[in-house]
Amino acid sequence: MPNACPEAEARYAEMLARVRASGLKLTPQRLAIARELAGDPTHPTAQELFERLRPGMPTMSFATVYNTLDALAAAGLCVSLSLSPGAARFDANMTPHNHAVCDRCGLVRDVPSCANGEPITEFAPCVNAAAPGFSLRAVERIYRGLCEACAADVPTAFRTRAGKPR
Amino acid sequence: MPNACPEAEARYAEMLARVRASGLKLTPQRLAIARELAGDPTHPTAQELFERLRPGMPTMSFATVYNTLDALAAAGLCVSLSLSPGAARFDANMTPHNHAVCDRCGLVRDVPSCANGEPITEFAPCVNAAAPGFSLRAVERIYRGLCEACAADVPTAFRTRAGKPR
DNA sequence: TGGATACTTAGAAAATTTCTCAGCTGCAAG
DNA sequence: CTTGCAGCTGAGAAATTTTCTAAGTATCCA
Numbered sequence: 001m002p003n004a005c006p007e008a009e010a011r012y013a014e015m016l017a018r019v020r021a022s023g024l025k026l027t028p029q030r031l032a033i034a035r036e037l038a039g040d041p042t043h044p045t046a047q048e049l050f051e052r053l054r055p056g057m058p059t060m061s062f063a064t065v066y067n068t069l070d071a072l073a074a075a076g077l078c079v080s081l082s083l084s085p086g087a088a089r090f091d092a093n094m095t096p097h098n099h100a101v102c103d104r105c106g107l108v109r110d111v112p113s114c115a116n117g118e119p120i121t122e123f124a125p126c127v128n129a130a131a132p133g134f135s136l137r138a139v140e141r142i143y144r145g146l147c148e149a150c151a152a153d154v155p156t157a158f159r160t161r162a163g164k165p166r
Numbered sequence: 167m168p169n170a171c172p173e174a175e176a177r178y179a180e181m182l183a184r185v186r187a188s189g190l191k192l193t194p195q196r197l198a199i200a201r202e203l204a205g206d207p208t209h210p211t212a213q214e215l216f217e218r219l220r221p222g223m224p225t226m227s228f229a230t231v232y233n234t235l236d237a238l239a240a241a242g243l244c245v246s247l248s249l250s251p252g253a254a255r256f257d258a259n260m261t262p263h264n265h266a267v268c269d270r271c272g273l274v275r276d277v278p279s280c281a282n283g284e285p286i287t288e289f290a291p292c293v294n295a296a297a298p299g300f301s302l303r304a305v306e307r308i309y310r311g312l313c314e315a316c317a318a319d320v321p322t323a324f325r326t327r328a329g330k331p332r
Numbered sequence: 333t334g335g336a337t338a339c340t341t342a343g344a345a346a347a348t349t350t351c352t353c354a355g356c357t358g359c360a361a362g
Numbered sequence: 363c364t365t366g367c368a369g370c371t372g373a374g375a376a377a378t379t380t381t382c383t384a385a386g387t388a389t390c391c392a
Contacts, residue, residue: 025358025369046349061372066349071370082248085380087348100297109297114289123280123309131266131275133314140308143289148299191338191389212379227341232380237339251349253379 012038015077015092022075029060033068037078037092043099043108045087083108083142098140102147111143181243181258188241195226199234200258203244209255209265209274249274249308264306268313277309 015034019026032053037044044052046065053060069090072078081089083101089108100109124136145151181200185192198219203210210218212231219226235256238244247255249267255274266275290302311317 027358027370029371047347059372061374063350063373064371067370080251082251085246085248085254088251100293100300100302102300103303109300111293111296114292126280127266127277127309127311130277131309131313133317134266134268134275134309135312135317136266136309137269137311138309140310142306142308143293143297143300143302143304144306145293145303146301147297151299151301193339193389195340225341227343229342229381230340233339 015072018075018077019072022077024071024075029057029064030068030071032057032060033065034072034077034092037072037090041093041110043081043089043091045089047087049090081108098143100143100145100147102150103144104146104150107147107150109147181238184241184243185238188243190237190241195223195230196234196237198223198226199231200238200243203238203256203258207259207276209247209257211253211255213253215256247274264309266309266311266313268316269310270312270316273313273316275313277307 012035015038016026016031019030019034024030033049036049036052046062046069049069050060050062050065053065069078069080072092073080073090077094078090078092079094081091081099083089083099084106086106093110096113098111098113100111101107120136120139123139127134127136181204182192182197185196185200190196199215202215202218212228212235215235216226216228216231219231235244235246238258239246239256242260244256244258244260247257247265249255249265250272252272259276262279264277264279266277267273286302286305289305293300293302
């Protein structure tokens with residue numbers, strides 16, 4: 001039962017409504033993936049979703065996971081995150097927020113936008129000075145560092161490429 | 167001759183010195199890759215570097231490109247960027263800066279840190295409220311939107327996943 | 333100059349993502 | 363309720379990106 005918290009339930013309910021509204025068909029596979037995504041703040045990879053859902057839907061294929069995530073993303077219900085090398089992570093939290101990413105284990109944590117969240121328009125001049133004609137849609141902030149567990153256990157040298165313990 | 171600008175020459179010279187200082191051996195492959203990287207502000211992928219350098223070094227293998235980029239990164243001379251799905255891009259500009267990334271074609275442009283560049287310490291409380299124990303090393307900003315060329319030629323719907331025209 | 337060490341090669345392999353297409357299914361219309 | 367069909371799924375192959383292995387080669391220090 002992945003959805004204990006009311007926030008996740010609300011997000012899942014909204015996803016259902018918006019999947020229909022987008023003209024996408026409601027299939028068991030989509031429901032399962034949307035529900036799992038909505039209830040998981042760790043931003044799972046396609047692989048992780050597949051492994052978690054497989055026991056309950058043994059016939060589901062890997063391509064379906066990708067197809068579904070693409071469909072959800074196209075409908076604006078989730079986004080694909082490229083925060084570190086390796087597999088993409090998927091995020092159903094569509095409220096503006098940033099991410100803290102562990103350099104060592106690749107862990108991702110949502111970080112609400114700070115108080116000093118400047119409006120996008122404030123960045124435009126700065127961006128356009130460097131990239132003339134660039135039309136700014138969003139500003140994303142990534143906090144890099146070590147998560148609590150990795151910081152507590154730093155061997156001789158720590159790796160820069162994430163997701164590769166050892 | 168990839169290095170017309172003095173900035174790139176300076177960066178290349180510093181790379182040479184620091185490659186030695188890191189205990190890394192100076193091989194022709196490393197020199198070529200470091201030079202190409204230092205002179206290219208577009209943050210090439212491993213594939214692009216390989217294709218550019220291959221004519222001058224027909225025996226160079228693909229693995230060497232990756233090995234070298236890893237070695238340079240470990241020595242703090244470049245970083246691997248995961249800005250959009252697909253191949254990683256490599257950046258030899260080690261001064262603090264941000265990136266503008268085109269949603270459509272994947273183009274990357276350096277954007278100097280704006281005047282309102284707050285020190286890292288200002289973000290720490292905000293990050294630690296969401297991720298207790300996270301030790302913050304760096305804050306990275308990504309400007310998402312459309313580059314000039316893509317903005318001028320937006321068909322019906324534009325894609326969110328970069329690097330995939332069509 | 334010579335030797336230890338680290339690097340390069342080439343190819344295979346692993347990991348991630350996309351594609352193809354045949355068959356099935358949700359769902360809207362009748 | 364039944365039907366039709368657009369759109370979805372499943373399975374596997376393929377494409378892309380990155381890593382690994384083994385053996386030969388080059389760099390650099392003494």
